[in-house]
Amino acid sequence: xxxxxxxxxxxxxxxxxxxxxxxxxxxxxxxxxxxxxxxxxxxxxxxxxxxxxxxxxxxxxxxxxxxxxxxxxxxxxxxxxxxxxxxxxxxxxxxxxxxxxxxxxxxxxxxxxxxxxxxxxxxxxxxxxxxxxxxxxxxxxxxxxxxxxxxxxxxxxxxxxxxxxxxxxxxxxxxxxxxxxxxxxxxxxxxxxxxxxxxxxxxxxxxxxxxxxx
Amino acid sequence: xxxxxxxxxxxxxxxxxxxxxxxxxxxxxxxxxxxxxxxxxxxxxxxxxxxxxxxxxxxxxxxxxxxxxxxxxxxxxxxxxxxxxxxxxxxxxxxxxxxxxxxxxxxxxxxxxxxxxxxxxxxxxxxxxxxxxxxxxxxxxxxxxxxxxxxxxxxxxxxxxxxxxxxxxxxxxxxxxxxxxxxxxxxxxxxxxxxxxxxxxxxxxxxxxxxxxx
Numbered sequence: 001x002x003x004x005x006x007x008x009x010x011x012x013x014x015x016x017x018x019x020x021x022x023x024x025x026x027x028x029x030x031x032x033x034x035x036x037x038x039x040x041x042x043x044x045x046x047x048x049x050x051x052x053x054x055x056x057x058x059x060x061x062x063x064x065x066x067x068x069x070x071x072x073x074x075x076x077x078x079x080x081x082x083x084x085x086x087x088x089x090x091x092x093x094x095x096x097x098x099x100x101x102x103x104x105x106x107x108x109x110x111x112x113x114x115x116x117x118x119x120x121x122x123x124x125x126x127x128x129x130x131x132x133x134x135x136x137x138x139x140x141x142x143x144x145x146x147x148x149x150x151x152x153x154x155x156x157x158x159x160x161x162x163x164x165x166x167x168x169x170x171x172x173x174x175x176x177x178x179x180x181x182x183x184x185x186x187x188x189x190x191x192x193x194x195x196x197x198x199x200x201x202x203x204x205x206x207x208x209x210x211x212x213x214x
Numbered sequence: 215x216x217x218x219x220x221x222x223x224x225x226x227x228x229x230x231x232x233x234x235x236x237x238x239x240x241x242x243x244x245x246x247x248x249x250x251x252x253x254x255x256x257x258x259x260x261x262x263x264x265x266x267x268x269x270x271x272x273x274x275x276x277x278x279x280x281x282x283x284x285x286x287x288x289x290x291x292x293x294x295x296x297x298x299x300x301x302x303x304x305x306x307x308x309x310x311x312x313x314x315x316x317x318x319x320x321x322x323x324x325x326x327x328x329x330x331x332x333x334x335x336x337x338x339x340x341x342x343x344x345x346x347x348x349x350x351x352x353x354x355x356x357x358x359x360x361x362x363x364x365x366x367x368x369x370x371x372x373x374x375x376x377x378x379x380x381x382x383x384x385x386x387x388x389x390x391x392x393x394x395x396x397x398x399x400x401x402x403x404x405x406x407x408x409x410x411x412x413x414x415x416x417x418x419x420x421x422x423x424x425x426x427x428x
Contacts, residue, residue: 061296078280081295082278085300089303169395170395176384177383178383178384180391188402
């Protein structure tokens with residue numbers, strides 16, 4: 001009976017983390033709209049919305065150790081605490097990175113940050129990042145290591161796109177140093193976002209299988 | 215008796231975190247030597263040495279929940295788990311950021327990354343970052359919120375220096391876009407390093423006082 005209650009609590013916790021993942025996905029999609037459409041309202045919404053993820057993280061952090069100590073923990077439960085806290089931290093950080101992108105947009109507004117020649121490569125990063133947040137939510141629900149492996153492939157795509165972006169910027173970029181730095185940083189934010197999404201999936205797999213390899 | 219044993223375990227845990235903090239300090243000092251002296255061996259040592267911090271983090275993560283579950287935890291112990299895991303995560307990440315700086319050096323070697331005109335501002339960042347890691351180790355030992363407040367001041371210095379660096383890069387930087395991007399990213403790595411050092415101090419204060427404000 002106590003154990004059943006424990007499973008229920010774990011499911012609620014996983015559900016909270018999946019909700020965080022969808023929020024992080026909404027944040028990066030909003031930031032990408034702001035970036036490509038030079039949409040100030042979208043950027044401001046991302047900045048304002050970040051408090052939601054911060055609250056969820058606090059809620060997860062309060063709940064995770066309580067789930068543990070109310071029950072006789074076994075070794076895999078200890079691992080769960082560490083993994084769940086890492087997942088919550090990564091998801092909150094993904095929100096922060098979306099905010100960083102939104103703030104670059106606000107800093108340059110009404111001037112756009114992305115010249116036409118950089119749209120394809122940054123769109124590839126933005127789409128992959130948004131996809132990864134959705135997939136991370138799926139992995140949290142299914143705890144399926146094949147779903148998790150998908151995220152590593154998306155991450156490779158983001159890394160490759162970041163390399164293409166940097167090549168573009170250093171090959172006679174005609175929009176000046178400030179523009180190049182803005183875009184290099186935006187590229188880095190997407191890349192870090194993707195890394196954290198992979199980390200979420202990796203922690204879930206670790207939780208289920210005890211091995212970290214994807 | 216059990217409680218005494220618990221305190222001992224906590225002290226060992228804090229000691230491990232303080233060791234991590236000193237390792238993170240050594241890493242950023244090594245990365246800064248590599249950066250300013252164009253010293254390949256120093257850069258390689260930072261990259262190779264990062265495994266130590268990764269191992270410490272794994273050790274901390276294994277030990278933290280065990281300390282908790284072997285004893286009757288009270289509310290502040292639950293907080294301790296979350297804080298200690300956050301601290302371990304920040305310290306490991308500080309090592310990663312030092313590695314990122316070292317890798318920029320290796321990528322451009324034997325060409326130096328920092329032209330003379332950027333040395334003062336980057337030295338300010340490097341010195342403050344190294345100082346902050348040492349202070350974080352002190353805070354872990356003393357758990358004194360006044361020591362912790364010091365780190366916020368250093369962090370302001372790093373943020374101000376990063377702004378100066380970016381201004382320098384966008385005001386007719388004569389070394390090309392690639393150089394500007396390298397330096398903007400190096401500046402960001404120092405800035406993130408400093409943020410994590412502040413986070414370490416903040417978590418310690420939270421642990422002791424129950425409030426997060428510095």
